[in-house]
Amino acid sequence: MTPLRPTLKATVRTRVKPSVIWEVYSSLNWDTFNSNITSVSSSTTKSPPTKLSLGMPLSIVTSKPQFNGTTFLEACFKDQDSNGVITYTLNLNPLATMTQTYKLETVKGGETEVTHGVRYDGMLKRMYEGSVEERELGDEVKEIIRQAEELEKEGKGA
Structure with a gap:
């Protein structure tokens, strides 16, 4: 399934390598960069974190919009240059969903373009x-880039 395009998004360019940003996403500490997420975990997550994968189950609690339940990664792929996308959908009620997308793309000059987007669907x-x-x-x-910059400075980034 191809993820739907977000109707609302924000994009920032950075010099941080996409592989380091993937490390931040893979930690599943999404509540550290997304103030609307209270917690996120996966029953398949081990310590240290495993790779994110298509169909991976996620237990998510959000404050805005309110959601407390389980979903799964609908899109999760990364190419050899660490460009890629992560997408999951929250079923807010039987007639409304919110799809969240995290996207990384290498652009001219070797910069990484980081985009977070949301899309609402349903009656x-x-x-x-x-x-x-x-x-x-x-x-x-900006916060996920800051966290990735810290990883790079510590020498922990790929």
């Missing part, structure tokens, strides 16, 4: 639209 999507704002998505991207 009752208007109840939830606006619960996540573009500014918040931008803050998420």
Whole structure:
């Protein structure tokens, strides 16, 4: 299944290698960069974290919009250059969903473009639209880049 394009997104370019940013995503500490996520875990996650994989089950609790349940990674792929995408959908109610997308892409000059996006679908999507704002998505991207920069400085990044 091809992930739907986000209707709201924020993109930031950085010099941090995409492989290091993947390490931050793989840690499943998404609550450290996404203020709307209270917790996220996977029954398949071991310590140290395993690779993210298509169909991986996720238990997620969010505050905005409110969600407490299980979902799975609908899209999760990374090429040899660590470009890739992570996508999951939260079933907010029987008639509304929110799809969250994290995307990494190497662009001209060797920079990494980091994009976080959301998309609401369903008959009752208007109840939830606006619960996540573009500014918040931008803050998420800046925070994940900050965490990846720390990993690189510590020499732990790939």
